Amino acid sequence: MSEKIRIFNNLVKSKNTIYKIEGLKTFLIEKWLVILIISLFFSGMFLGSLYVNHSSGAIAEKITEYCKTLILDRSTMNNIDIFKNAICKYIIFILLTYFFGLFSLGVPFICLMPLSFGISNGVLCGYIYQNYSFRGLGYCLTTIYPSLMIVIILFILGACESIQMSIDTFKMQSDKSIVSTGNLLKKYTYRYLILVGILIVVCIFEALLCNLFFGYFGIK
Numbered sequence: 492m493s494e495k496i497r498i499f500n501n502l503v504k505s506k507n508t509i510y511k512i513e514g515l516k517t518f519l520i521e522k523w524l525v526i527l528i529i530s531l532f533f534s535g536m537f538l539g540s541l542y543v544n545h546s547s548g549a550i551a552e553k554i555t556e557y558c559k560t561l562i563l564d565r566s567t568m569n570n571i572d573i574f575k576n577a578i579c580k581y582i583i584f585i586l587l588t589y590f591f592g593l594f595s596l597g598v599p600f601i602c603l604m605p606l607s608f609g610i611s612n613g614v615l616c617g618y619i620y621q622n623y624s625f626r627g628l629g630y631c632l633t634t635i636y637p638s639l640m641i642v643i644i645l646f647i648l649g650a651c652e653s654i655q656m657s658i659d660t661f662k663m664q665s666d667k668s669i670v671s672t673g674n675l676l677k678k679y680t681y682r683y684l685i686l687v688g689i690l691i692v693v694c695i696f697e698a699l700l701c702n703l704f705f706g707y708f709g710i711k
Contacts, residue, residue, distance in 0.1 A: 524650075525651060527602070528647045529605075532605040532608060532609040532643060534606060534609060535606040535607065535609020535613060536610070536612055537609075537613060538613060539611065539615075539617060540614070540617030542617075543555065543613075543614045543621065554614055555618060558618040558619075562619070568701075570698045574697075577698060581690055582687070582690065584604055584607070585646070585649055588646070589680075592653025593656065593657075593660070593676075594657060594660065595660040595661035595664050596657070597653065597657040598654055601650055601657065604650060605646060605647075605650055608646060615635075633700065634701050634704050637697075637700060638694070638696055641689075642693055648682075649683060652679060652682055652683070659675060
């Protein structure tokens, strides 16, 4: 009797394992876009940080000088200037991602956006930590990362919308039986307008954080 119970329990465990594997496969299939964008962004962060900390040469010196200038400029900026700087820094990636989503072959270019976005942020954060150590880490944690995490979420949503839009455009151009409607573009643009609206609020939040914590960590 106990042997039968043991065999039954093993079967239940095997089925549970199979269900977990199938559940993981389903999740990966359904969320492949999100996983792709997140992977590209953090790969870019890693590459940017690695480059600024371990590279030398003319390009590395120019990047270092740019980061230094950016930090010095922020120390003299008021809230409005910081807001303008933040909105320009983020909006260019959002708009390019939107733009590439309008093309049937835009997916490779869309994938470059989170990678480039990650590299730019990795370079800046890597420079700050390299030159200011734990003060730089504290500054990143209190000033850069809070708003950056929200922007990453917005960027993921936008990039997923753009990839799907590009795929739909490709399907419509490949299959003439699929009728193109203006509603698809309207929905696409409307969703991006919502993302831009949230981005503006996030940039205001970043300006307030920068003004509050910049001098506290002695980053100058």
